[in-house]
Amino acid sequence: MLMRLARQTYVRQYDEFTYLFGKVTAFDQVFRSAGPFFAHITRQPKERDAIIDEIVHDYADAPRETVARDFDEFFAPLIAQQVILSGNSAEELDAQEPFFTYDCDDPKTKKDERILTPDEAAALPAALLEKYFAEHPTLFEIQLDITQACTERCRHCYVPEYNPIFLPYDKICEVLDEFRVMGGIHVSLSGGECMMHKDIIKIIKAIRARDCTVACLSNLTVCTDEIINALVEADGTVQVSLYSMSPAIHDEVTRRKGSWLETMNAILRLRAAQIPVRISCPCLRINYKGYPDVMKFADSLKMDAQTDFIIMGKQDCDTSNLCNRLNLDETRTLLQDVILKAVPMNSEYFSPGKKEQMLSAGEWKKRKVCGACVNSMCLNATGEYYPCPGFAGVPLGNCYNDSLRHVWLESEATKRIRAVTGASFGKCAECKDRDYCSVCMCRNFNETGDMFTPAEHFCKVAAINHEVVDEKQRQMIEAAKEE
Numbered sequence: 033m034l035m036r037l038a039r040q041t042y043v044r045q046y047d048e049f050t051y052l053f054g055k056v057t058a059f060d061q062v063f064r065s066a067g068p069f070f071a072h073i074t075r076q077p078k079e080r081d082a083i084i085d086e087i088v089h090d091y092a093d094a095p096r097e098t099v100a101r102d103f104d105e106f107f108a109p110l111i112a113q114q115v116i117l118s119g120n121s122a123e124e125l126d127a128q129e130p131f132f133t134y135d136c137d138d139p140k141t142k143k144d145e146r147i148l149t150p151d152e153a154a155a156l157p158a159a160l161l162e163k164y165f166a167e168h169p170t171l172f173e174i175q176l177d178i179t180q181a182c183t184e185r186c187r188h189c190y191v192p193e194y195n196p197i198f199l200p201y202d203k204i205c206e207v208l209d210e211f212r213v214m215g216g217i218h219v220s221l222s223g224g225e226c227m228m229h230k231d232i233i234k235i236i237k238a239i240r241a242r243d244c245t246v247a248c249l250s251n252l253t254v255c256t257d258e259i260i261n262a263l264v265e266a267d268g269t270v271q272v273s274l275y276s277m278s279p280a281i282h283d284e285v286t287r288r289k290g291s292w293l294e295t296m297n298a299i300l301r302l303r304a305a306q307i308p309v310r311i312s313c314p315c316l317r318i319n320y321k322g323y324p325d326v327m328k329f330a331d332s333l334k335m336d337a338q339t340d341f342i343i344m345g346k347q348d349c350d351t352s353n354l355c356n357r358l359n360l361d362e363t364r365t366l367l368q369d370v371i372l373k374a375v376p377m378n379s380e381y382f383s384p385g386k387k388e389q390m391l392s393a394g395e396w397k398k399r400k401v402c403g404a405c406v407n408s409m410c411l412n413a414t415g416e417y418y419p420c421p422g423f424a425g426v427p428l429g430n431c432y433n434d435s436l437r438h439v440w441l442e443s444e445a446t447k448r449i450r451a452v453t454g455a456s457f458g459k460c461a462e463c464k465d466r467d468y469c470s471v472c473m474c475r476n477f478n479e480t481g482d483m484f485t486p487a488e489h490f491c492k493v494a495a496i497n498h499e500v501v502d503e504k505q506r507q508m509i510e511a512a513k514e515e
């Protein structure tokens with residue numbers, strides 16, 4: 033019997049924890065003390081008996097039959113989930129290989145919106161990892177902004193300048209090598225417009241060659257068939273911004289004539305190539321009324337879609353782009369629409385227990401607010417590392433002067449961001465709207481110049497969000513009484 037990892041299964045070992053990620057179905061799991069089992073399962077098919085021999089060799093004292101029984105019991109559910117493949121020949125394994133396709137009822141990765149008990153939530157792989165990373169900061173994901181250049185000039189864009197600066201391919205490979213050795217798994221390419229990089233195809237391949245996942249955040253205006261082929265070969269995914277189903281409104285956001293047609297055309301070509309695409313529709317004053325049409329379009333293609341009304345200032349604290357974001361009345365209208373229509377009734381969002389579960393100010397102050405410098409970091413085209421997408425105003429180190437390992441482990445700036453907890457946000461700790469808000473250093477910094485001082489706009493939006501959810505809960509209680 034032969035066994036191997038499925039093509040889109042990624043394994044990482046973090047001390048005693050093994051993290052397993054199956055990309056096709058977004059399957060993930062964290063195992064404790066299973067490292068020796070996984071250490072011998074590779075991408076190349078290997079005989080089950082040979083794998084067991086190797087494990088027995090590691091466990092000098094354990095009888096072979098016991099190891100073999102535990103091995104079979106352990107891997108049976110993973111084989112059933114097709115994250116590990118097992119069969120009599122290499123061809124049999126290949127035939128079982130799961131792959132992403134739009135040619136099925138629902139290829140979208142469904143988010144589980146059920147209300148979980150606190151114990152269920154704490155047992156989720158994401159929660160286990162979060163706890164581990166909080167204690168052992170690990171660079172799990174990285175975003176590489178490989179150029180500042182862009183084909184568009186979006187009204188709301190946080191990028192201050194679109195200089196034709198490109199991160200060189202060799203430097204990217206150096207960073208990727210270190211990233212992989214440090215336990216990294218997810219790589220996103222962004223910018224600017226990443227597909228303008230002359231080596232984009234080589235970069236996509238280089239990421240996959242290091243056994244990492246690759247995602248492109250792109251406007252797709254210069255997406256060629258060659259790039260699409262590279263994404264197919266690398267099992268890559270794409271996130272694209274589509275602002276409207278009206279070409280004129282989309283082009284009005286991007287300030288590039290014809291951009292809607294280019295983007296739309298590429299979305300359809302990516303779909304034909306069976307590449308998972310997520311459509312993002314940030315809402316601005318000029319496009320927000322049309323966002324449901326973008327969502328419907330995405331649905332008709334069986335693509336994931338998201339909208340967002342949180343627009344932040346530019347990375348250099350210039351706030352001139354914010355005249356494009358929704359005012360408070362428009363935000364309320366949008367929130368009512370999104371929350372009442374799109375959030376499922378059984379969502380944790382409407383849980384009657386939500387208020388009682390809110391952390392006390394004291395507990396919240398001890399918690400980390402996000403994963404910046406805890407499990408993630410970014411690198412921009414000038415070679416500067418920074419904490420998270422959009423937060424380039426706080427540099428952590430430079431890849432031309434320092435190794436990634438040094439910036440991650442030794443940089444004082446990295447350590448400062450990593451040490452941030454709720455306690456640094458005095459006003460937020462005591463705030464009644466905290467659970468209806470995304471407390472965020474980057475948004476604060478870009479708008480107020482201080483990462484711990486929230487912009488008034490975000491506080492007002494959180495209060496509106498709180499009111500809309502409360503209103504929804506009242507409606508649900510009334511409806512339940514009438515039944």
Ligand SMILES: C[S@@+](CC[C@H](N)C(=O)[O-])C[C@H]1O[C@@H](n2cnc3c(N)ncnc32)[C@H](O)[C@@H]1O
Nearest residue numbers: 188189190223224225249250251273314343344
């Ligand atoms: C900076 S772009 C880079 C990738 C690519 N050029 C694109 O537009 O998709 C990444 C995402 O950030 C969003 N974005 C840009 N400026 C923003 C801002 N000020 N606030 C929130 N999101 C923003 C874009 O709409 C896009 O969805």
Ligand code: SF4
Nearest residue numbers: 182184186189224251
């Ligand atoms: S949002 Fe993306 S496409 Fe638009 S200008 Fe900024 S980087 Fe370019």
Ligand code: SF4
Nearest residue numbers: 460463469486491494
């Ligand atoms: S509403 Fe304002 S004060 Fe309250 S948590 Fe959000 S940012 Fe902090």
